[in-house]
Amino acid sequence: MRTKATRLQKLLLYPYGLWAILFIVVPLAFIAYYAFTDNSFAFTTENITRFFTATSSVTAEDGSVSEVHTYLLIFARSLKLAVVSTVICLLLGYPVAYIISRCNARLQSSLITIIMIPMWMNFLIRTYAWMTILQDTGILNSALTALGLSPLHIIGTESAVVIGMVYDYLPYMILPIYSVMAKLDVKLIEAARDLGCNGFSTLRRVIWPLSLPGVLSGVTMVLIPSVSTFYISQKLGSGKFFLIGDAIEGQYVANNLHFAAAIAFVMMIALLTAMALLRALADRKVSGRS
Amino acid sequence: MKTASKIYMTLAFIFLFAPIVIMLIFSFNEAKSLSVFSGFSLKWYQELMRDRETLKSVKNTLVLAASASLISTVMGTAAAVGMMKLRRRRVRKAIDTVTNIPMVNPDIITGISLMLMFVFVGRLFGSASSLSFGTMLIAHITFCLPYVILQVIPKLEQMDPSLSEAARDLGCTPVRAFFLVELPEILPGILTGAIMAFTLSLDDFVISYFTAGNGFQTLPIRIYGMTKKTVTPKMYALATLIFFAILLLLLLSNLAERKGEKE
Numbered sequence: 001m002r003t004k005a006t007r008l009q010k011l012l013l014y015p016y017g018l019w020a021i022l023f024i025v026v027p028l029a030f031i032a033y034y035a036f037t038d039n040s041f042a043f044t045t046e047n048i049t050r051f052f053t054a055t056s057s058v059t060a061e062d063g064s065v066s067e068v069h070t071y072l073l074i075f076a077r078s079l080k081l082a083v084v085s086t087v088i089c090l091l092l093g094y095p096v097a098y099i100i101s102r103c104n105a106r107l108q109s110s111l112i113t114i115i116m117i118p119m120w121m122n123f124l125i126r127t128y129a130w131m132t133i134l135q136d137t138g139i140l141n142s143a144l145t146a147l148g149l150s151p152l153h154i155i156g157t158e159s160a161v162v163i164g165m166v167y168d169y170l171p172y173m174i175l176p177i178y179s180v181m182a183k184l185d186v187k188l189i190e191a192a193r194d195l196g197c198n199g200f201s202t203l204r205r206v207i208w209p210l211s212l213p214g215v216l217s218g219v220t221m222v223l224i225p226s227v228s229t230f231y232i233s234q235k236l237g238s239g240k241f242f243l244i245g246d247a248i249e250g251q252y253v254a255n256n257l258h259f260a261a262a263i264a265f266v267m268m269i270a271l272l273t274a275m276a277l278l279r280a281l282a283d284r285k286v287s288g289r290s
Numbered sequence: 291m292k293t294a295s296k297i298y299m300t301l302a303f304i305f306l307f308a309p310i311v312i313m314l315i316f317s318f319n320e321a322k323s324l325s326v327f328s329g330f331s332l333k334w335y336q337e338l339m340r341d342r343e344t345l346k347s348v349k350n351t352l353v354l355a356a357s358a359s360l361i362s363t364v365m366g367t368a369a370a371v372g373m374m375k376l377r378r379r380r381v382r383k384a385i386d387t388v389t390n391i392p393m394v395n396p397d398i399i400t401g402i403s404l405m406l407m408f409v410f411v412g413r414l415f416g417s418a419s420s421l422s423f424g425t426m427l428i429a430h431i432t433f434c435l436p437y438v439i440l441q442v443i444p445k446l447e448q449m450d451p452s453l454s455e456a457a458r459d460l461g462c463t464p465v466r467a468f469f470l471v472e473l474p475e476i477l478p479g480i481l482t483g484a485i486m487a488f489t490l491s492l493d494d495f496v497i498s499y500f501t502a503g504n505g506f507q508t509l510p511i512r513i514y515g516m517t518k519k520t521v522t523p524k525m526y527a528l529a530t531l532i533f534f535a536i537l538l539l540l541l542l543s544n545l546a547e548r549k550g551e552k553e
Contacts, residue, residue, distance in 0.1 A: 010372050016369030020388045023428060023431075030406040030410060031402065120493070120533075120540075130309055137325060167309070248402060264399055271396070275394070
């Protein structure tokens, strides 16, 4: 009777198991398959080679022309902007998470709801709204001129893309850090204070190491969407800053599916490696302290 | 809160809400401009109501989100119940890893990978455009499933296993025991999972973009199309309506939660 019930329960896993293989695992294999084949599905490494070797000439601001590796440059730029955005999100978000976690329970849940409201707003519209704020004739510059300050040229620069990324993904940094901090034992902080820690050293020696798991998932949740975005760079970068997501989307629109797959393949491998490294680093830090 | 904290939080909230407030204000702008306010008017709301294509995309989005969340909730709950009975660690670990993939992978990878498979299979059957409502539904179910499973598993782990054993000792069939004893216990997790699936599906742009057919347009895809051309305050009117719909939903679910706590 018991074993029959257990067997029955295990049967419930089959539809999902089948679904996961068909629509999670197999599609990933298709990325590799397309990346290593040409239009007639014959094996080739040309797509991957093209990613690493394709060059194009770039005219710098002083008029000098130089040859660059097109996709390596795009990849490096994506990585740079994503890392900068992630660091800014961490610097801005960590204090927010900390302050919220020290409030009383009622206030905590209200504040978290308020943080989450912008996430519910369509991401495309939010990004577009920033475009109207940052434009040369936009709201920010009208305000600056009204205050007698000189207007700023932000739209179409890397800073605009970073602002967009920080805005769109900041809640993803705050929420996981908050959820770890909210569970933190207050007695630990009190003990540190009693033993003579001032505010800063309590933060550095007690709160920060304990909040590392939250920081790690926050970093992951900001880094991954910002490294792979294609809408923010199109709108706020005025299409001047091609990111790796733009490259994939561009090849998709041009119906170069095999090369799109190759770019996606390289990005996936790079992200998996980065995440494994990050995890190893955090594991060492956590276990090294305890 | 200390004064410094209060100031910091205020600044953070100003940053988070500035674009939303600007959207609210400019949706009532009389002129076409999105940065110079010239007078109050409701004309963009009227224009929105006359925009058949946008209204149709709203309907499409709701149909897709309802179907995707229903199917992923049923399949995900069943999977979670089944996963609890797995004895072999390695099998459990393998399933956990696969379940994590759609959450960890960038959306663009999930979208591209499904698209490549759909196109390939479509070509095998000789059809030129294999992307449709069906492919989009499959994609949405796929990225919703992990979230449902992750909401249900902890509830199952918290549950006392002797409860359903007792029900079966008292003569319940396993199926009856599940519906009478286990299901009510894990229902909050199932509902949270279903709501998450619904909102994720409503909001998804990237995966839909790659798996959508020509005939089926969801709201995010429609908005993407709108922002490719010059945007009028009509889009802000749309955003404002969405914003208040969400606010209403949040308030209602909060009220329901409080009522549930009192009982």
